[in-house]
Amino acid sequence: MIKRTRAGALAAVAVLLAAGCAQTDANEIALNYSGGPIEGVNFLRCIKPNSVQPLGFDDSAYVYRYGQVPFDFSADPGAQRGPIEIVSRDNVKMTVSGIANFALNTTCEKLRSFHESIAKGYGIDFGDDNNPPGWKELTVRYVGQPLARAMNEAAQGYDVAALYNDAKTYTEWAAKVGTLAGKYIQELTGDQYFCAPTYRGTGQCGDMVLILQKPDPPDDMEKAMASRQTAKMQQLAQEQVNARVETELKSLRDLKGVLGAQWAVIYQLAKDGKVRTVPVPFGGNLNVTADN
Structure with a gap:
């Protein structure tokens, strides 16, 4: 048999x-x-x-598997686990969804070590199941937990508003997560079993690739931050209007100093297209009429 x-x-x-x-x-x-x-x-x-x-x-x-393997942490029903919860520097809970793409280290020695020291104990059997419980449990333990630790450690350097609204902050945070995740995964597994998704058993193992969505704050805080952002934009628009009015007033004051009060007014009316002029004989009187 x-x-x-x-x-x-x-x-x-x-x-x-x-x-x-x-x-x-x-x-x-x-x-x-x-x-x-x-x-x-x-x-x-x-x-x-x-x-x-x-x-x-x-x-x-x-x-x-020989080739790319995804670890999905999102609200998708087929994900290995749900979104990962992090806490910002100002103590606000946020959630992060994403995918970690990797390939198993398939050099014969490393694969055997991975099987005997870790995977065998999970009783993984694929059969007709593309996502068997044993593999899900293994990846949650050896990828998901170190990844959550890395995300939280990196998030401690930033406030919730910056993580949510500032693109530069998000980029810095994501880069730190990538560095820390690789370190913590290897510490937990004891070796480099998870490589870059392009790895095929030769050359450098490389690092897994993380695709992280922007951290999401609670719904009520998200609405509050959106309202503050709208108010900030409205304030900026009003400041721009005020600056333009102040510039125009300064120009009028300068004209008054050069032309005198009456001619400054006439100049401004002509500039705005509110003055009708007609030919006047030499020595005659000049009448200016402003349009309504």
């Missing part, structure tokens, strides 16, 4: 067994073990993507 065990990330039908063979597709990589409870379990090999590997009578094959 041939044994098989399937484990992985976002893979449907992880292992196909036909006539004692394990088959992986382009997005899968497998760990092949032999033995059982009596003779002990021994690691044999890694089975590369797009491979067919004969299996012994008492062999097991554990399959993992």
Whole structure:
């Protein structure tokens, strides 16, 4: 009797067994073990993507995702967890949704270590489920918790208004989250098991990619900040009107000093198109009529 065990990330039908063979597709990589409870379990090999590997009578094959894996923290029903709650420097609770994209470290040594030290204990079995409970529980523990810690630590440097309204502040905060998240995830797992989403088993592991939405304050505070922003814009518009009026008054005062009061008024009326002029004979009287 041939044994098989399937484990992985976002893979449907992880292992196909036909006539004692394990088959992986382009997005899968497998760990092949032999033995059982009596003779002990021994690691044999890694089975590369797009491979067919004969299996012994008492062999097991554990399959993992080869390529990008998303960790979704949002209100979406299919997310691994809900939005992450953070607290700003001025002690306001906010929520953040987003996605952490990564790839498993699929060098044979690292993948085996990840399987034996962490993943095996979660009993992950994909089967026909693209998001099995075991994988969800694992990623919440080893990605979600360190990510929440990083977000909160970074948020302590900023007030709620800046995190919500200021683009520069958001960019600085997100960059700090990325740096801290990588550090805390590796501290928790004990090794670099989560790499850049483009990683394919060779070269530098790299860092996971975070896509973070703007932190959201409570609804009542969001409305209050929107009202303050509207009032601020109205005040700015009024200040601009006041500045324009003051400039015009200064111009009139300057004209009065140069032309005299009567001619300053005439000049301004002519400038505004409110004066009708007619030819006057030399030596005659000048009459100016302002339009209503």
